[in-house]
Amino acid sequence: MSRPRIGVLGLQGDVREHVRALRHHGADAQVVRRPAELAEVDGLVIPGGESTTMIKLAVAFELLEPLRERIRAGLPAYGSCAGMILLADRLANPAPGQETVGGLDITVRRNAFGRQVQSFEAPVDFTGMAGPFHAVFIRAPWVESAGAAVTVLARVSDGPAAGRIVAVRQGCVLATAFHPELTGDLRVHGFFVDLVRASPATSAQEE
Numbered sequence: 226m227s228r229p230r231i232g233v234l235g236l237q238g239d240v241r242e243h244v245r246a247l248r249h250h251g252a253d254a255q256v257v258r259r260p261a262e263l264a265e266v267d268g269l270v271i272p273g274g275e276s277t278t279m280i281k282l283a284v285a286f287e288l289l290e291p292l293r294e295r296i297r298a299g300l301p302a303y304g305s306c307a308g309m310i311l312l313a314d315r316l317a318n319p320a321p322g323q324e325t326v327g328g329l330d331i332t333v334r335r336n337a338f339g340r341q342v343q344s345f346e347a348p349v350d351f352t353g354m355a356g357p358f359h360a361v362f363i364r365a366p367w368v369e370s371a372g373a374a375v376t377v378l379a380r381v382s383d384g385p386a387a388g389r390i391v392a393v394r395q396g397c398v399l400a401t402a403f404h405p406e407l408t409g410d411l412r413v414h415g416f417f418v419d420l421v422r423a424s425p426a427t428s429a430q431e432e
């Protein structure tokens with residue numbers, strides 16, 4: 226599939242930046258706000274923003290169950306920051322009543338880096354990428370624990386949070402605690418677009 230159709234969940238957050246990054250890599254990127262729009266895409270990005278707001282809006286827009294179903298059925302998905310929180314099967318510190326979409330066998334801690342360092346930038350070594358990735362963290366989560374089927378792609382390399390997991394992949398579901406869409410380094414989006422191109426669920430439609 227040369228030009229996969231990739232949706233960006235457009236309920237809240239930095240939607241436009243992801244659309245731009247996906248287009249840069251040759252994807253046909255579009256905003257998804259309704260179940261009918263979700264049904265049309267070959268892959269989905271869940272942006273950064275505020276996970277508690279995003280999940281409430283997903284319920285209000287009747288998207289939560291369709292999201293769960295499509296991801297369970299193998300839709301490639303990528304979540305950055307709040308998107309990582311939404312894709313986690315478990316939260317260490319959910320807001321009261323906070324649900325997730327799920328898809329990744331991980332436990333995520335929201336706002337994990339503490340008050341002093343709510344936002345910071347740091348280089349991380351990202352598996353499969355040549356050279357460090359300059360990562361921007363904004364009130365970011367980290368992955369507290371991950372199941373056996375999850376591949377760790379990046380960890381914080383130094384400072385008080387050294388060793389903490391900040392990027393993971395399980396099958397065709399990918400998540401980063403940081404925001405590659407906010408920097409000029411769009412390698413994570415390239416990785417995701419390639420993953421969508423290679424996905425059996427989507428390439429079948431081409432035949």
Ligand code: GLN
Pocket residue numbers: 272273274275276277305306307308310335336363364365366
């Ligand atoms: N702290 C936010 C949350 O709980 C995530 C922050 C972000 O996406 N930059 O959703």
